[in-house]
Amino acid sequence: MPLDPRSALRAAISVPGVPRDADGPVFREPWEAQAFAMALALHERGVFTWTEWASALAAEIKRAQAAGDPDTGETYYRHWLSTLERLVADKGVTTTDTLIRYRDAWDHACDRTPHGQPIGLTPADFSH
Amino acid sequence: MSGHDHHHHDHDHSELSETELRVRALETVLTEKGYVDPKALDLLIETYEKKVGPRNGARVVAKAWADPAYRARLLKDGTPAIAEVGYAGRQGEHIVALENTRQRHNMVVCTLCSCYPWPVLGLPPVWYKSAPYRSRAVSDPRGVLADFGVSLPKDTEIRVWDSTAEIRYLVLPMRPTGTEGWSEEKLADLVTRDSMIGTGLAKNPGEVK
Numbered sequence: 001m002p003l004d005p006r007s008a009l010r011a012a013i014s015v016p017g018v019p020r021d022a023d024g025p026v027f028r029e030p031w032e033a034q035a036f037a038m039a040l041a042l043h044e045r046g047v048f049t050w051t052e053w054a055s056a057l058a059a060e061i062k063r064a065q066a067a068g069d070p071d072t073g074e075t076y077y078r079h080w081l082s083t084l085e086r087l088v089a090d091k092g093v094t095t096t097d098t099l100i101r102y103r104d105a106w107d108h109a110c111d112r113t114p115h116g117q118p119i120g121l122t123p124a125d126f127s128h
Numbered sequence: 129m130s131g132h133d134h135h136h137h138d139h140d141h142s143e144l145s146e147t148e149l150r151v152r153a154l155e156t157v158l159t160e161k162g163y164v165d166p167k168a169l170d171l172l173i174e175t176y177e178k179k180v181g182p183r184n185g186a187r188v189v190a191k192a193w194a195d196p197a198y199r200a201r202l203l204k205d206g207t208p209a210i211a212e213v214g215y216a217g218r219q220g221e222h223i224v225a226l227e228n229t230r231q232r233h234n235m236v237v238c239t240l241c242s243c244y245p246w247p248v249l250g251l252p253p254v255w256y257k258s259a260p261y262r263s264r265a266v267s268d269p270r271g272v273l274a275d276f277g278v279s280l281p282k283d284t285e286i287r288v289w290d291s292t293a294e295i296r297y298l299v300l301p302m303r304p305t306g307t308e309g310w311s312e313e314k315l316a317d318l319v320t321r322d323s324m325i326g327t328g329l330a331k332n333p334g335e336v337k
Contacts, residue, residue, distance in 0.1 A: 003172045026179045030251055031151045033173045033180055038154060040172070041164040081147065084154060094157045102153035106144065113142045115292060118262065121156065 003041055011040050014050035015057065017076055032077040039084055047091055057083045101126060177251045177321060185248040185298055185324045187213050190315035192225075193303040203227055206298060210248060223248065227300045228326070232285045235273070235326030236297045237265045245296040250321045276327050299326040306333045 009024040018036075019026050027033045043050065060083045065071055069079075089096045105125040113119045144152065158164040188210055192199040202209035206223040223245060226234035246252065265272045269286045273279070280286070289297050301323040307315060317336045322328030 003168045037169045037172045103149050106149045106152045110142045
C-alpha cells in the first residue's frame with residue numbers, strides 16, 4: 001500500500017486533533033513525523049482502522065489528562081506515540097516488554113557510539 | 129588546487145532523547161516484524177521537509193544577506209544573532225555560522241543524533257543517516273557535492289565540519305546574483321535546507337516565482 005502524502009492527508013482528516021495545514025500534517029519536531037508515518041504504515045497494513053485509532057488516541061489523552069497533562073496541544077504527539085505502543089501490544093504485533101528491551105538497547109547503543117558516528121544496534125546492546 | 133579538507137571531530141558519545149529512543153525502538157521492532165519498510169517511511173517523511181519545526185534558518189540567512197550589520201554579528205557569534213530572530217537553542221548549545229565565499233565552501237556532516245539543530249535547519253535529510261555518505265563526505269567532499277548536482281570552481285576550498293556535542297553549524301550560503309533590493313521575506317524563499325548544510329546552493333531568482 002502506498003505511504004504517500006494523499007493517504008497522509010486522509011489520515012490527518014480522519015483523526016481528530018492532528019495539527020495540519022491545507023496540504024496535510026505539520027510537525028513540531030522530526031520524531032513526530034516518524035511517529036505519524038509509522039501509524040500510517042500500520043493503518044495501510046490493516047492493523048487498525050482510523051476509527052479504532054481515534055478512539056484509542058482519545059482514551060490515551062483522557063488518561064494523560066487525568067494524570068495532570070496540561071493538554072496544550074504540545075503533547076499531542078506524545079499521546080500519539082503512547083497510543084502506538086499500546087495498540088501494537090494489544091494487537092499482538094509485539095509486546096510491551098519487547099519495546100522496552102529495544103528502547104534500552106538503543107540507549108546502550110547511543111552510549112557506546114562516539115558522537116557523529118552512525119548509531120546501530122548490535123546483539124551486545126541487548127545484554128545490558 | 130582544491131585546498132585541503134579539514135575534518136573536526138569530537139569523541140563524546142551520541143545522544144537521543146527518551147522520546148527518540150522509544151520511536152527508534154518501535155521502528156526497529158516493526159521493521160524486523162515486517163510491518164514497516166524504513167525506506168518507505170523515510171520517503172514519506174522527506175515530503176514533510178518544509179512542514180517540520182519553525183525553520184528559522186532561512187530567516188537568519190536572508191537577514192544576513194540583507195543587513196550587513198546583522199551579518200557581522202552572526203559571523204562573530206552565531207548563538208545570540210540567531211536568538212534575535214526568535215530561536216533560542218538548548219542550554220549550552222552553541223551555533224557557529226560558516227560563511228560560504230568564492231574561496232571557501234563549507235559543508236556540515238553530523239546530523240545523526242539529537243544534535244541536529246532542526247529548529248534552525250528544518251528536517252534532516254534522510255541520506256545523512258547513511259554511513260557511506262558520511263565517510264565519503266569526509267574523504268571526497270567534491271564528489272559528494274557533484275552527486276547533489278553542485279559543482280564549484282576548482283580553486284574553491286571545501287571544508288567539512290562535524291558538529292560536536294556543544295557546537296552546531298549553520299552554513300551561510302552565498303547570496304544569489306540578481307536579488308539586489310529584494311526584501312528579507314522574498315530572499316528567505318531562496319534558502320533551502322541543503323544550502324544551510326552546504327550540500328546545495330541557495331536557489332536562483334528564476335527558481336522561485
